[in-house]
Amino acid sequence: MRSKIPNTKTSIFTIMSRLSNEQGAINLAQGFPNFPSSPKLLSLVSKYVDQGYNQYAPMAGVQVLREKLSEKIASLYKYAPEPESEITITAGATQALFTAITAFVHMGDEVIVLEPCYDSYIPAIKLNGARPVSIPLNSPNYDIPWDKVKAAISDKTRMLIINTPHNPTGAIISKKDVKELEEIVSKHKILVLSDEVYEHITFETRAHESLLASDILRPYSLVCFSFGKVLHTTGWKLGYIVANKDLSDEFRKVHQFNVFSCNTPIQYAIAEFLDEKEYLELPSFFEAKRDLLLEALKSSRFNAIPASGTYFQLLDYSTISEEGDFDFAQRITREKKVASIPVSSFYSDLKDDKMIRLCFAKTDDTIKRAADILVNI
Ligand SMILES: Cc1ncc(COP(=O)(O)O)c(C=O)c1O
Known part of the structure; x- marks a missing residue:
């Protein structure tokens, strides 16, 4: 074989x-919590199961959940993605990452990854016949060496993968990093796949710099999130990806044959639970x-x-x-x-x-x- x-x-x-x-x-x-999720959320899941919400969800996700997410993103990052066309519910962030790479990265392309990195990125790039171009983060603080990123860009570069807050190092990007990224993207028009699954876990009042907040980056960015990390429910494998309509259309072409749609009752339960703003x-x-x-x-x-x-x-x-x-x-x-x-x-x-x-x-x-x-x- x-x-x-x-x-x-x-x-x-x-x-x-x-x-x-x-x-x-x-x-x-x-990386999983050993304490339970909110009892209210758990009872909402039972409620929607008992009420018979047990068949396929729409391909891009339950509408009410996408509407709630749009409101949440608007309140945090001052940009309201269109629920119908710009938010897709996925089977965790891992599926969102894999599907995004598969949808956009062609055979022979190069994808820049900053190491150390979450373990799914590189196999996903290779499975699509592309070449990962690895750049080590600066130790000991694990900030991004932008000069090396710029030097690594070639006419084959299709995508750059960013992860903030960063697993495993705990580093987060700053406004200055966003500016560097804006400069690169404006010049080279490459896609950015931004893994923001720990968006709500930043310390000492430091803000999470989501790429969704940047008018310059949004047209080129696919930003993925995980309910597992936000609701202490990693076993539910549910997340979402946000990207403009053109990018989301392409993403969904692969998503529909990758999982088609995700767990229905849990999507309804999360939609209702988000009103609590526990995050x-x-x-x-x-x-x-x-x-x-x-x-x-x-x-x-x-x-x-x-x-x-x-x-x-x-x-x-x-x-x-x-x-x-x-x-x-x-x-x-x-x-x-x-x-x-x-x-x-x-x-x-x-x-x-x-x-x-x-x-x-x-x-x-x-x-x-x-x-x-x-x-x-
Ligand atoms: C950086 C990062 N991205 C993605 C994921 C995967 O998230 P999910 O469980 O929603 O697939 C994890 C999980 O540990 C992670 O740490």
């Missing part, structure tokens, strides 16, 4: 979660968890630059061990019973900066128990 992506192996999230389960470890590896509490909710973790690790031998967003915190363990990060993360899971993700797995060349990623979307008790162990390593 000739694999289309021969170098792609089982994802690190599967590997570390499996090891964590086998070892009975505290799982700070995979506005997410920054302080997760900032308190980040601070709990960092405070508890203050006297540890790990070094941390506090995450500016997301529910991930990177820890530098270079003063503790010279092991590679994969070996270190596996050993700590086996011996100390705390599972993490080695950051090299977010680089195509497995660049090893002696960093592990912890997910702090966990109950305070779980964070404290994990920190009590880590502080003694």
Whole structure:
């Protein structure tokens, strides 16, 4: 059998979660909350199931949900996308990303990715016969090296993938970054696929800079979001993508044969639940968890630059061990019973900066128990 992506192996999230389960470890590896979603939202799902909303949703998503999303986006980013033609409900952000790449990236095209990056981007580019052009973010703050991005643009460049707030580093882009991007897009007319699944998780009152807020970027941007990250429901695999009508039309041509449509009762439930605006509490909710973790690790031998967003915190363990990060993360899971993700797995060349990623979307008790162990390593 000739694999289309021969170098792609089982994802690190599967590997570390499996090891964590086998070892009975505290799982700070995979990015999912270990606390329940809102009881009100859960009862709304039951309500819509019981009321018989159980057949196919419209291809682009339930209309009332798209209308609510348009209002939400307008209130946050001062731009109201047209619900009918500019918002498409997807089976999570992962499907939105894959479908967007498939819809726009041709065989032989180049797509610029900034590494470390979420693990689905590069396989999706390769499966479409295109070439990922990887640019490492500047360490230690993981800001974007715009000079290198500009130098990497060729006549084959079709798309640039941006992720802010950024997984795994917790970095966020600034207004200055948006200006740089505007300059590039105006000059080269390339598409930007913007992964903004952690839009509501930014700290110390820093604002999330959505590309949807830019008049210059909007005509070239596909911006994707995830309800899993906003509602603490990663298992529902529901999200959405926002793009102008022309881009959305092309996106939907692929979407209709990729999933056709997504879970109906949950779309109705979310539409009703969005009125609660619970997402506005997410920054302080997760900032308190980040601070709990960092405070508890203050006297540890790990070094941390506090995450500016997301529910991930990177820890530098270079003063503790010279092991590679994969070996270190596996050993700590086996011996100390705390599972993490080695950051090299977010680089195509497995660049090893002696960093592990912890997910702090966990109950305070779980964070404290994990920190009590880590502080003694
Ligand atoms: C940066 C980033 N993009 C996309 C996703 C996928 O989101 P979803 O679960 O909605 O597919 C994740 C999930 O961890 C993520 O961290």
